[in-house]
Amino acid sequence: xxxxxxxxxxxxxxxxxxxxxxxxxxxxxxxxxxxxxxxxxxxxxxxxxxxxxxxxxxxxxxxxxxxxxxxxxxxxxxxxxxxxxxxxxxxxxxxxxxxxxxxxxxxxxxxxxxxxxxxxxxxxxxxxxxxxxxxxxxxxxxxxxxxxxxxxxxxxxxxxxxxxxxxxxxxxxxxxxxxxxxxxxxxxxxxxxxxxxxxxxxxxxxxxxxxxxxxxxxxxxxxxxxxxxxxxxxxxxxxxxxxxxxxxxxxxxxxxxxxxxxxxxxxxxxxxxxxxxxxxxxxxxxxxxxxxxxxxxxxxxxxxxx
Amino acid sequence: xxxxxxxxxxxxxxxxxxxxxxxxxxxxxxxxxxxxxxxxxxxxxxxxxxxxxxxxxxxxxxxxxxxxxxxxxxxxxxxxxxxxxxxxxxxxxxxxxxxxxxxxxxxxxxxxxxxxxxxxxxxxxxxxxxxxxxxxxxxxxxxxxxxxxxxxxxxxxxxxxxxxxxxxxxxxxxxxxxxxxxxxxxxxxxxxxxxxxxxxxxxxxxxxxxxxxxxxxxxxxxxxxxxxxxxxxxxxxxxxxxxxxxxxxxxxxxxxxxxxxxxxxxxxxxxxxxxxxxxxxxxxxxxxxxxxxxxxxxxxxxxxxx
Numbered sequence: 001x002x003x004x005x006x007x008x009x010x011x012x013x014x015x016x017x018x019x020x021x022x023x024x025x026x027x028x029x030x031x032x033x034x035x036x037x038x039x040x041x042x043x044x045x046x047x048x049x050x051x052x053x054x055x056x057x058x059x060x061x062x063x064x065x066x067x068x069x070x071x072x073x074x075x076x077x078x079x080x081x082x083x084x085x086x087x088x089x090x091x092x093x094x095x096x097x098x099x100x101x102x103x104x105x106x107x108x109x110x111x112x113x114x115x116x117x118x119x120x121x122x123x124x125x126x127x128x129x130x131x132x133x134x135x136x137x138x139x140x141x142x143x144x145x146x147x148x149x150x151x152x153x154x155x156x157x158x159x160x161x162x163x164x165x166x167x168x169x170x171x172x173x174x175x176x177x178x179x180x181x182x183x184x185x186x187x188x189x190x191x192x193x194x195x196x197x198x199x200x201x202x203x204x205x206x207x208x209x210x211x212x213x214x215x216x217x218x219x220x221x222x223x224x225x226x227x228x229x230x231x232x233x234x235x236x237x238x239x240x241x242x243x244x245x246x247x248x249x250x251x252x253x254x255x256x257x258x259x260x261x262x263x264x265x266x267x268x269x270x271x272x273x274x275x276x277x278x279x280x281x282x283x284x285x286x287x288x289x290x291x292x293x294x295x296x297x298x299x300x301x302x303x304x305x306x
Numbered sequence: 307x308x309x310x311x312x313x314x315x316x317x318x319x320x321x322x323x324x325x326x327x328x329x330x331x332x333x334x335x336x337x338x339x340x341x342x343x344x345x346x347x348x349x350x351x352x353x354x355x356x357x358x359x360x361x362x363x364x365x366x367x368x369x370x371x372x373x374x375x376x377x378x379x380x381x382x383x384x385x386x387x388x389x390x391x392x393x394x395x396x397x398x399x400x401x402x403x404x405x406x407x408x409x410x411x412x413x414x415x416x417x418x419x420x421x422x423x424x425x426x427x428x429x430x431x432x433x434x435x436x437x438x439x440x441x442x443x444x445x446x447x448x449x450x451x452x453x454x455x456x457x458x459x460x461x462x463x464x465x466x467x468x469x470x471x472x473x474x475x476x477x478x479x480x481x482x483x484x485x486x487x488x489x490x491x492x493x494x495x496x497x498x499x500x501x502x503x504x505x506x507x508x509x510x511x512x513x514x515x516x517x518x519x520x521x522x523x524x525x526x527x528x529x530x531x532x533x534x535x536x537x538x539x540x541x542x543x544x545x546x547x548x549x550x551x552x553x554x555x556x557x558x559x560x561x562x563x564x565x566x567x568x569x570x571x572x573x574x575x576x577x578x579x580x581x582x583x584x585x586x587x588x589x590x591x592x593x594x595x596x597x598x599x600x601x602x603x604x605x606x607x608x609x610x611x612x
Contacts, residue, residue, distance in 0.1 A: 083461065086404055086408075086458065086461070087401050087404050087405050087408070090400065090401050090404060091396075091397055095393050095396050098392060098393050098396060102390075102392075102393070137457075137460060137461075138457075139461070139464070140461075141461070144457060144458065144461055148454060151444075151450060151453070152392065152450070155389065155392070155443075155444060155445070155446075155450055156389060156392065158445070158574065268464065
């Protein structure tokens with residue numbers, strides 16, 4: 001059987017991917033290091049789980065034999081990680097991902113769908129919105145590791161049976177973002193609001209991001225799973241920019257009360273603005289984002305676990 | 307004192323760099339793992355030697371305190387290396403180079419001149435000659451490692467005292483190419499001729515490269531040492547393409563006799579043609595290649611150690 005392997009299946013995006021694909025009746029295997037006992041409940045139905053660690057390349061390789069499509073979400077670094085950890089990031093995060101790509105090629109995986117980062121691989125925008133032809137010049141180690149994995153996918157998959165689709169995803173948000181860690185800006189706002197702690201805005205709050213509602217991202221992943229590999233990058237975002245202050249105002253409007261905020265200096269490893277041009281995904285995946293920011297935010301708050 | 311550190315000072319290019327810079331009366335330190343007893347003779351004068359191994363980052367860091375300009379030639383992989391060694395290449399070649407960049411930044415090196423590969427970082431040409439705006443999509447691990455080092459230089463040097471100049475060098479040739487290993491096409495031709503063994507042409511011999519005479523490359527390195535860092539890539543090549551068959555005909559003409567050749571299938575990790583556009587280097591370094599191929603070839607043969 002040709003299974004769809006979701007790697008990093010217990011993260012925020014991973015759980016949504018598994019839920020969406022099993023909802024469509026597709027044969028899914030959830031790969032990851034740790035899964036909670038109620039995982040089937042969290043993803044809306046029973047699903048085969050395979051516990052793997054990418055650092056264990058033999059074990060990972062052996063688990064791939066019936067997998068024809070891979071959705072790769074595993075990444076052990078985060079966008080806020082400092083640039084003084086780049087060498088350990090290269091050895092402990094990038095190298096295992098490259099080994100994993102090699103294992104997938106040897107196993108003749110047909111489509112390797114890589115969840116890359118449209119918010120970080122481009123770096124400082126030279127024009128807006130940013131299309132896939134924009135130069136790639138990441139400002140932080142996270143974006144660099146995503147870019148390097150993309151490049152190795154291109155290099156290693158040439159003249160093999162394996163194709164790839166690099167989804168350069170902007171800033172996804174929605175129900176299921178980790179409310180304890182405070183994942184993403186919106187997750188962080190809601191977590192701090194629950195704790196009655198002030199949100200620290202890095203910079204003056206005018207920096208803009210392209211916030212993508214998780215269901216829109218799922219539409220893109222589902223389209224990528226159904227289609228032949230693109231063998232290139234595709235921006236996946238809302239195509240619109242919102243500032244930190246916009247997001248705060250949106251949450252305040254829904255909560256009916258002001259949020260506590262304080263300011264701190266911005267980081268040089270963050271870009272002031274990131275807005276993606278998503279026309280190529282419309283052309284090649286037949287995908288367009290369809291959720292208004294206000295609607296997405298309302299749905300996120302409605303299901304938030306306080 | 308502000309020293310110029312040449313890293314990989316005992317290779318073909320490294321020895322020429324040391325010879326050129328000490329010839330100009332500049333303060334040079336030759337860094338490398340191994341040096342022959344007659345090194346001073348080989349490079350045309352006495353020079354301070356520091357034995358280092360990039361894998362030993364503490365030792366390397368300690369050796370940098372008086373170095374303000376770095377010429378980085380150390381690379382433990384070669385263009386012919388197979389793509390199935392990419393993970394070890396990443397861990398054992400790229401990671402130590404990134405640590406080295408970090409050490410140079412901490413030591414406040416002013417200009418990190420990186421000898422990159424104009425022949426491999428671009429991959430399959432979309433147009434000719436290839437300028438620095440051409441997309442980078444290497445076909446082999448060697449080009450990928452060069453590209454990754456370039457990218458980390460850009461990432462890590464931002465907002466620091468360290469600038470960088472990425473010299474994307476084409477195919478250098480000239481006196482001093484290793485006659486035992488058979489370095490480069492011309493070195494290989496001459497080595498096999500000496501041994502009366504046939505040259506194996508991969509493909510049909512029409513694949514073109516941009517051959518750069520070593521003295522022209524030295525003019526570019528000397529200009530880069532004298533100027534402030536470019537903080538970007540510069541193509542360094544002859545700007546003209548010659549096929550394998552052209553090169554063979556040129557050598558046969560100078561030797562006055564035919565060479566033994568045989569044919570074998572080409573490698574998919576080699577590009578069919580590579581010719582660099584070197585206008586940017588003319589603009590920013592005031593450098594132009596000045597040696598005719600026929601003259602360079604004649605000088606190479608004249609000093610060849612049979």
